Structure formats: structure tokens, C-alpha cells
Amino acid sequence: MADLDKLSVAVVGFGKMGMLHAGILNFMPGVRLVVVCEKSSLIRRFLKKIFKHNVCVVDGVEKLSGFDLDAVYVTTPIGSHFPVVKSLYESGIACNVFVEKTLASNFDEAKKLCESASKAGGVNMVGYMRRFCVTFMKTKELLDQGVIGEPASFKAYAFSSDFFGVKGNSKVQTPKVGVLRELGCYALDLALWFFGDLKVENARLESAVNYGSVDSAQFEVKASNGVAGEFSVSWCVDGHRMPEVGFAIEGSKGSLNVDDDKVELSLKDGKAHKWFRHDLGDGVAFWLGGSEYYREDECFVRAVLNGGKAEPCFETAAKVDGLIDEVLARAGRRE
Numbered sequence: 001m002a003d004l005d006k007l008s009v010a011v012v013g014f015g016k017m018g019m020l021h022a023g024i025l026n027f028m029p030g031v032r033l034v035v036v037c038e039k040s041s042l043i044r045r046f047l048k049k050i051f052k053h054n055v056c057v058v059d060g061v062e063k064l065s066g067f068d069l070d071a072v073y074v075t076t077p078i079g080s081h082f083p084v085v086k087s088l089y090e091s092g093i094a095c096n097v098f099v100e101k102t103l104a105s106n107f108d109e110a111k112k113l114c115e116s117a118s119k120a121g122g123v124n125m126v127g128y129m130r131r132f133c134v135t136f137m138k139t140k141e142l143l144d145q146g147v148i149g150e151p152a153s154f155k156a157y158a159f160s161s162d163f164f165g166v167k168g169n170s171k172v173q174t175p176k177v178g179v180l181r182e183l184g185c186y187a188l189d190l191a192l193w194f195f196g197d198l199k200v201e202n203a204r205l206e207s208a209v210n211y212g213s214v215d216s217a218q219f220e221v222k223a224s225n226g227v228a229g230e231f232s233v234s235w236c237v238d239g240h241r242m243p244e245v246g247f248a249i250e251g252s253k254g255s256l257n258v259d260d261d262k263v264e265l266s267l268k269d270g271k272a273h274k275w276f277r278h279d280l281g282d283g284v285a286f287w288l289g290g291s292e293y294y295r296e297d298e299c300f301v302r303a304v305l306n307g308g309k310a311e312p313c314f315e316t317a318a319k320v321d322g323l324i325d326e327v328l329a330r331a332g333r334r335e
Contacts, residue, residue, distance in 0.1 A: 006032040007304060008069050010094070012061060012084055013076035014038040014047060017100050017127075020289045021073050024297045027286040031301055035067050061087045064094075071096035071123075071304050078102055078177045082109040086116060095122030096304045098297075101189075102126070102181045103317040107325045110318035117314045123303045125310040126317035128189040130245060130260070132295035134280035136190055139247070139258045142265065143194055148251030151195065153228045158187040160243040162235040163209050174235070178214030180324045184233035186245045188320045189312060191231075194247070195223040198323060203330035208236050219327050 007030055011022045014036050026033045035056040038044050047057045058064065061084055064072065072094045074084050082104045088097055097117070103126050104110040117124045130136050143151065160183060166172050175182045191198060203219035216234035223229065235243075246259035254267035263275045284294040303310040 006030055007071060007301065008032060008034045008067065009071050009073065010035045010037060010064050010067065010069050011073045011075060012037040012064075012088075013074065013080075014040075014043055015075065018073070018075040020293060021075060021098075021297060023288050024286060024294055025073070025301075027288075028297070028301060030305065034069065035064060037061055037064060061093070062091060064088075065091055069094045071098065071300075074099045076100075078175075078181055079105050081105070082113060085113050089116040089120045095120040096124070097122070098125045098127065098300050099314075099317075100127040101317070102177075102185050102321055102324070103314060104321055105177060105181070107318065107322040110314070110321040114314045114318050123300065123308070123310050124314045125300045125303070126312050126314065127296060128186060128312050128317065128320075129290070129292045129296045130186050130190055131193060131312065132292040132299070133260060134277055134282045134291070135258050135260060135263050135275070138263050138275060138280055139249075139256055140194060142256060142263075143249070147253070147265065148249065148256055148267070149253030151227050151249055151251045153230075154191070154195070154247055154249040155230045155232075156187045156191055156245075156247045157232045158183045158243070158245045159233075159237040159240045160235045161238055161240045162243075163215060164236050164238050166209050166236070168208075168210070172209055174209050174213045174215065179233055179235050180214060180217055180327060183235055183243055184217060184231065185320050185324065186243075187231060187233065187247075188323050189317070190245065190247065191221070191229060192316070192319055192323075193312075194249075195225065195227045195229070197224045197319070198222070198229065199224075200323060200326040200330050203327045205328070205331040205333060206234075214328075214333070217327060217331075219330065221323075 009025050011018050025031050033055050037058050044057050198221040201220040205214050206216040207213050208215040219231050221229045249256040257264040265273045282291050284291045300310045
């Protein structure tokens, strides 16, 4: 049982993201990882040897009910988010819930989870960690300050090389949720943060790896304030060993180019500036997987401890699921 003066936290799903969040949370002062829920018997046996008696290991979400938890992290595959989070709320296991991106597999599920969260109260958050990357934080700051004037248009991309060169290979299986929910969601979330609500104008999808898989997407959007945007998303692009997200933003006074590593400002009066991550105070108390993950978890934990709100919350993140559904519909696809 957790210390009375520490936040008692559980992690559901102990894959890569589960391990990452568990490691960060167990380092944070005022937080203790109490229990891990994992369906794989092999992983459970391994965890029991590693944790010994410090952290309990269970095989089902319902078994979390006896731990008096303050918060739960859901880091299972996207397709299981809806039933897992629904069960957490309906069973009263915890009212403070963090879910890795995307919130759900479609907008309908996302809306239902928003309703459940609203009834439960507490803090809810979805893991769009690029909001906590210093380059995108700097871009948001510059946009809010009006440094490039009124934004007029943007081009966004989300690329990786995960399936580059793989064509029509039935032995290779891409994530069922497709590239939009697996990778493109980051660019969509940032665009919503930068420019407000978006509406999809047109869309085109491509299948390269398997028949019917969504491996690439190109689509255009229009923001409620008139800003026009173009997106290009693919996990079949050479030269991206690590996933990369970027924006080229045009404004009345200049332009911004940003990616995971740098921000470039170019003004029409001739002034220019470039910031790299190390120029923007990228240090954190505990570095695991990237500094943005610590900031993200710190934001959620502080909101739980102080009774505040964490962003992106379920309501905010549900807009990404809605936009992805719009893209699929515009391209003639259905979930």
C-alpha cells in the first residue's frame, strides 16, 4: 500500500510507454507507483522479479479496485483505450486518468469517454507530449505574441521511416489504427493548439504496405479564423529513423519553421533568428525518453495534487479523433 503522503499511481499496460511513464513517475517526489496491470503472463513474471514487493502486479483492470488509487495511467494499444478507461470510471477505481494518445479509436468513443470523465470529476489528460517539447512551446509563445503578425497559412508534416521500402508485403503488419492515429495525431494536436478549431476540406489516403492499410495521408484544412493548412503524413518516408513532426507557418509579418529540434523565425523586415533545443532551457529533473515526457507527467501530477486542469484534456484531445474521422470520411474510408 502506498505511503499516505504520496500520490498512489497505477500503470495499465507495460509496453514501451508504460515503462517510460512508470520510470518517470517513480522518480517524482510525492508520487509512488503502487501497482502495474499487464495482461501478458510473461511480462508479469518478469515484473514480479524486478519489483519484488515494492510494486504489485495484477492481470486485470478490475483488480485495481482495492488499491485506493489517486490516479491511473493507461498506456495500452489505442484500440483498447475505450474499454479500459470506461472500466476505470464505471468501477470507481480512480477519477484522475492519463491516457496515451490517441484518446480513442474514433470520435464516437472519444465523446463517450469525455462524458464519463465529466461525471467522474478529477483530472484527465491525453499524452500529446509534443506540446511539452521546447521548440513547439517556443512556437506557441511566438504565435501568441504576434511576432509574425496574423497567421495566414501553414504546412505540417509527420514522417517516419518505419515502413519505408515495404510494399505489398503480407508478412509485415502495420498498426491497425493507421498512420493518422499512430503518428499524424501529433501534428493535428499541435495545429489545434496553434490555430484553434479546424475543418477538413479534402483528403487523400494511400496504402503502400498492405491492402487497405492507411500508410500515407495528404489533406487540407481551414481554421475557424480563416487560416489555411496542409498536412502530409506518412511512415514510409526515407531519412526519418525517428518520427519527426514539423510546421512551416506564414504570417503577415514573417514566417516560422519548427520541428522537434529547432525553431527558425524570418521576418519581412529582414530580421531572423534560430533556436535549437539547447537554447530553450530543455533541462528537466529526470531525463527518460525525452525531456517532454517529464514535463508532460509533471503537468498531470501537479494538476492532480493541486486540483487544477491539465491540457490536453479529454475534451481537447477528442477534437483530434474527430478530425481523423473527418479525414477518413473525406477520403471515402470508414472506421
